Amino acid sequence: xxxxxxxxxxxxxxxxxxxxxxxxxxxxxxxxxxxxxxxxxxxxxxxxxxxxxxxxxxxxxxxxxxxxxxxxxxxxxxxxxxxxxxx
Amino acid sequence: xxxxxxxxxxxxxxxxxxxxxxxxxxxxxxxxxxxxxxxxxxxxxxxxxxxxxxxxxxxxxxxxxxxxxxxxxxxxxxxxxxxxxxxxxxxxxxxxxxxxxxxxxxxxxxxxxxxxxxxxxxxxxxxxxxxxxxxxxxxxxxxxxxxxxxxxxxxxxxxxxxxxxxxxxxxxxx
Amino acid sequence: xxxxxxxxxxxxxxxxxxxxxxxxxxxxxxxxxxxxxxxxxxxxxxxxxxxxxxxxxxxxxxxxxxxxxxxxxxxxxxxxxxxxxxxxxxxxxxxxxxxxxxx
Numbered sequence: 001x002x003x004x005x006x007x008x009x010x011x012x013x014x015x016x017x018x019x020x021x022x023x024x025x026x027x028x029x030x031x032x033x034x035x036x037x038x039x040x041x042x043x044x045x046x047x048x049x050x051x052x053x054x055x056x057x058x059x060x061x062x063x064x065x066x067x068x069x070x071x072x073x074x075x076x077x078x079x080x081x082x083x084x085x086x087x
Numbered sequence: 088x089x090x091x092x093x094x095x096x097x098x099x100x101x102x103x104x105x106x107x108x109x110x111x112x113x114x115x116x117x118x119x120x121x122x123x124x125x126x127x128x129x130x131x132x133x134x135x136x137x138x139x140x141x142x143x144x145x146x147x148x149x150x151x152x153x154x155x156x157x158x159x160x161x162x163x164x165x166x167x168x169x170x171x172x173x174x175x176x177x178x179x180x181x182x183x184x185x186x187x188x189x190x191x192x193x194x195x196x197x198x199x200x201x202x203x204x205x206x207x208x209x210x211x212x213x214x215x216x217x218x219x220x221x222x223x224x225x226x227x228x229x230x231x232x233x234x235x236x237x238x239x240x241x242x243x244x245x246x247x248x249x250x251x252x253x254x255x256x257x258x259x260x261x
Numbered sequence: 262x263x264x265x266x267x268x269x270x271x272x273x274x275x276x277x278x279x280x281x282x283x284x285x286x287x288x289x290x291x292x293x294x295x296x297x298x299x300x301x302x303x304x305x306x307x308x309x310x311x312x313x314x315x316x317x318x319x320x321x322x323x324x325x326x327x328x329x330x331x332x333x334x335x336x337x338x339x340x341x342x343x344x345x346x347x348x349x350x351x352x353x354x355x356x357x358x359x360x361x362x363x364x
Binding site for chain 2: 278291343
Binding site for chain 3: 001004008011012015016018019021022028030031033034035037038041042044045048049052057060061063064067068070071074075077078079081082
């Protein structure tokens with residue numbers, strides 16, 4: 001079962017590289033931000049998988065905090081692009 | 088207000104319910120059950136429940152009605168999951184098809200919700216389920232981007248299955 | 262043993278949806294349709310993979326935390342996508358229509 005986690009981690013890293021194309025070449029700000037959001041959601045799963053591989057439960061807490069930061073960062077960027085300031 | 092004590096006991100009930108929910112969340116996330124951590128959790132949860140209990144349970148609605156809506160929503164979740172799965176398989180088919188059979192467009196429609204929570208839950212479910220993304224919500228007017236325009240127009244303007252389900256879940260009761 | 266097999270199937274289905282989400286982000290023609298791929302496929306893929314991890318772990322505190330994470334993602338991910346799409350619509354990004362050149 002451990003090899004399953006390693007394999008899924010490798011595949012997830014590969015999909016993150018696919019999304020990175022959109023971050024670098026994507027036309028406009030929106031495409032880049034939504035690609036960064038997608039990378040963040042994939043990173044959450046990657047952190048959980050690393051926690052299962054290394055058998056360290058602390059990674060679950062880190063991924064919960066990362067999910068919250070990812071959500072708030074996307075909302076803040078959307079609000080900034082819409083109104084020009086964050087309030 | 089026939090009963091002078093009615094309002095007060097309702098506020099206490101709201102605070103108590105908020106305190107129990109917050110304490111359960113604290114115990115799950117902390118994971119320690121020794122004296123220091125549990126006491127700190129009780130103090131923090133009591134302060135937060137005292138300050139902001141009206142954010143979780145609305146003051147103009149009885150607690151029991153909120154809990155009943157929540158239970159109805161929990162019962163609805165399996166059906167929601169099934170339709171999410173179907174919608175995802177549809178999107179996956181359209182992405183992986185070599186010619187990409189998509190015909191996107193913007194659909195506008197009206198709903199009959201009176202409640203902010205119902206509107207938010209419906210907008211979130213719309214983004215997850217039937218090939219649509221909520222673009223703008225203005226009162227009861229929803230602007231939606233659909234991946235297959237004609238299909239979604241039929242679903243949203245004629246059949247209205249999901250809207251009726253959500254209206255049943257969040258119906259007002261006294 | 263059966264539980265492990267179910268967990269394995271769930272993880273593989275989740276990985277499939279994650280890969281489809283990434284491919285959709287590359288292939289689809291404009292921002293709004295890419296938001297479909299990001300908002301739907303990624304959310305369901307994440308839910309399925311975390312469900313697989315929960316089934317593998319069994320009834321412990323870790324799986325309760327993972328359940329909290331699933332609930333949080335199912336609430337927050339559509340909201341984030343909606344915020345971005347709403348911002349693009351307010352700034353006047355025009356949706357792609359059939360027959361146009363891809364952007």
